[in-house]
Amino acid sequence: MTRVIVVDDHALVREGLRTLLQLAGIDVVAEGADGEEAIEAIVRHRADAVLLDLRMPHRDGIWVLEQLRERGEEIPVLVLTTFDDDELVLGALRAGARGYLLKDVTLDRLARAVRTLADGGTLISPSLTDRLLRVVRATEPTADVPATTVQPLTERELDVLRLIAEGYSNREIAGLLHLAEGTVKNHSSTILQKTGARDRTQAVLRALRDGALE
Structure with missing residues (x-):
């Protein structure tokens, strides 16, 4: 339990x-x-x-x-x-x-x-973030949230990140995208590297700020 x-x-x-x-x-x-x-x-x-x-x-x-x-x-x-x-x-x-x-x-x-x-998992649903997103974009860039991502995300990586934001586990994402769970984990690791985020929550925040999840 x-x-x-x-x-x-x-x-x-x-x-x-x-x-x-x-x-x-x-x-x-x-x-x-x-x-x-x-x-x-x-x-x-x-x-x-x-x-x-x-x-x-x-x-x-x-x-x-x-x-x-x-x-x-x-x-x-x-x-x-x-x-x-x-x-x-x-x-x-x-x-x-x-x-x-x-x-x-x-x-x-x-x-x-x-x-x-x-x-x-992480739960930051884009469908609930309209007001929050305006605050993110209006905030001056800091060391915690740099102005741009290190590298652009691929379409598949964005698919994975959207489902992460909605609170799905790696196993659930694998089922929804018809991928192996290990592949989803690899995509998640790459997303963190490309965004320079320390965790999945920060990666979602940065993608929201940049408009990648709209």
Whole structure:
């Protein structure tokens, strides 16, 4: 059973997520109401993924992500957002979140997203990124997000990257594109090399910024 930690400053939201995830066969092993409780729960409990709110008192979601990166914790984090602050969401992705979902997401979509991250996947759906994309393009290039990709991606690599952005696993991508799973892994490695990205999330962000996934 997939094991997750739920972090949100609203008790009712945490309770609702716990109930829904249990219905989907996902075990909520711990909860947190702020950033410090989140870090404590992550350290104490062995979980496969974290559902993280961004706006919390004392220590927010960005702080949690930065702490995880400093500590070398590799647990995948899925941001749950109301999408009222695009720059905050973008900051979370740059800080290491594997993806994001709106809080009005359906249970099926949420359960699939949790399992996708637990299996090492990424979830940044282009269909949900219109506002976020404008923020990406309006942001001055930084060392984290260079102005251009190192090399252009081939059509097949773009096909793979689009499915990565939608949250599909390597095995699922292989089935959809009629490729061997090893071939998909090779394409994924090449995408990271060409974009100069450290992980799949950053590769999707850069492709979104450059308009490659539109």
